[in-house]
Amino acid sequence: MGFRLSVVLVAVAAPLGAQTYADLTTVRGRPSAWGQVLQVRAGVLGSLAGEEDPAIGLDDEIGWDGHVYYRQQRFADRQATLDAYAGRDGAYLGVSEGELVGQDTQSRLELTVRYFPFYREGFYRDGDFVPTGRYEGLDYGAQLTFARELSEGLRMEFGPFFRRMTFDRNEDTPVNYVTPDDFSAYGVRAFLEHGTLVLDRVTGRPRDGFVLTLVGEREQNDASRRFGTVGIFETDLPSGLWRGRGHLEWYYQQSSLATWGLRVDGQISDEKDRVYNYDAQKPQGHLWVDGQLGLRLDFGQALAVEPFAQLQFLRIVDEAGLGTDQETFFGGGVNARFDFGDGLSLVGEYSFLENESRPPVSVTDDTFGEHRFFFGLEVRFAGQRN
Secondary structure, eight states, X not given: OOOOOOOOOOOOSOGGGOOOHHHHHHOSSOOOXXXXXXXXXXXXXXXXXXXXXXXXXBOOEEEEEEEEEEEEESGGGSSEEEEEEEETTEEEEEEEESSSSOTTEEEEEEEEEESSOEEEEEEEXXXXXXXXXXXXXXXXXXXXXXXXXXXXXXEEEEEEEEEEEEEEOOTTSOTTEEOOOOEEEEEEEEEEEEEOOEEOTTTOOEEEEEEEEEEEEEEEEOOOOOEEETTTEEEOOOSEEEEEEEEEEEEEEOSSSEEEEEEEEEEEEOTTOHHHHTBTTSOSSSEEEEEEEEEEEEETTTEEEEEEEEEEEEEEEOTTSSSEEEEEEEEEEXXXXXXXXXXXXXXXXXXXXXXXXXXXXXXXXXXXXXXXXXXXXEEEEEEEEO
């Protein structure tokens, strides 16, 4: 089946305002509580499998996780903003400038790299994920975009991008599985974003409004080698590919204590886009939607607790490789943080999802499971609030 255009939304942003690589590369105009800040996050990240099967990646894993994030508005005495991020999920450097091509147009230069990506190809059988090809790689790229305000709160951003993808076998790669060849890709990417998000002036947490981001891209690449399970399911990566993804956050303050939060993320791509579709950092498949509905309870200015329910839907190539299957999974969890003033926060997160094929927690092994948790600290230096 070729690419079919539709609008799909799905949850990229981490709970309670934590910065992530995915959020920086997707959301364009998120309001920030900080004009300048250096934030360091460090803690313990774990994954637990309901039924362990290390041969296919289902295993308990506990490791370290964290990131360093720096933001500065009016960078280099100009109408520019600098965002720099380095974490387990990737590194990002972005500079947005309002004076380069005129006050009505904002330019943005972004450099990205992911140094620990895993790829997990497979299918679902009776709701259980069965991997057929697991490998790892490295990717890096650059993007230059130009944005204009179409109306108040509505912006359009467009520009070219380049990326380089390399792949390596590891101890999890089957003997009869051929990995993709290294390739370069280039194309154009467009963002359409509407935002009315309002942050609490004291805590910096989302209080009301929404941000909706839709992204579409056209890519050309020089991949040439057939890859997959030898003699069973081998294909070429098409030289031209369309992709779409989206992100929605919506908040409603019911009272001074309770704030509803809806976070939805999604993706649609060609079934033959086997590298992108089986990136282990997100749900596997060529179409997926992942949503969370939570109720954040603010106990004063310091403590915030957010229980949430989760629903995930996906479509993926079936076991025979001739059709598609669709799967629906349910889950939930709780996120909490305690702010010791502006400089220090204690953070805890736990979630459960019926889909065992969740993002890996290790940088050396592609292990996964239904349960996931994090516990750690966030420290902020030289913070200047907006």
